Amino acid sequence: MGELTTALTIVSLVVLVVLFIRMNRRLSRGSDSAGPRSVEQPVPVGQKATPWELEAIDAQLSSHRTSTARQDLIATVNRLAAAAGRNERVPGNADNAEIDHLITLVENQLQEQ
Numbered sequence: 001m002g003e004l005t006t007a008l009t010i011v012s013l014v015v016l017v018v019l020f021i022r023m024n025r026r027l028s029r030g031s032d033s034a035g036p037r038s039v040e041q042p043v044p045v046g047q048k049a050t051p052w053e054l055e056a057i058d059a060q061l062s063s064h065r066t067s068t069a070r071q072d073l074i075a076t077v078n079r080l081a082a083a084a085g086r087n088e089r090v091p092g093n094a095d096n097a098e099i100d101h102l103i104t105l106v107e108n109q110l111q112e113q
Contacts, residue, residue, distance in 0.1 A: 065093045077102055084109055 060073040071092065077099055078089050084106045090098050 061096055061099070065095070074099070081106055 057073070060069045063070045074090050074092060074094055081088055081090075081102055086102075086106060086109065088102055088105065090102050
C-alpha cells in the first residue's frame, strides 16, 4: 500500500510540473501560441464600410433609369423615407439629384432626433 501511495505521489508531482511548465510557456512574454495579451476592441456597428456594398450602390446609381438595379435602389430609398416618417417619395424615373435630396432629408431628420 505504501508503494502505491509513493508511486501515485510521484506521478501527481510529475503531472503538476508538466502542467506548470506548459502554463508558463503559454503565458510567457515570448509566447507565439497563446495569442495577443490584449483583447481586440469591437468595432462599432456602422463604422466599417464593406467595399462590395459601396460598389453595388455606385453601380445602381450609374445604371440606366429603367434598369432593375436602379428600380431596386429607388424602392430602397422610398422604404427608408417611409420608415423615417417622411411623406416625400422618389419617382420611379428619378435622377441621382432627386435620390440624393431625399436621402439628405432623411439623414437630417435622423440627426435632429
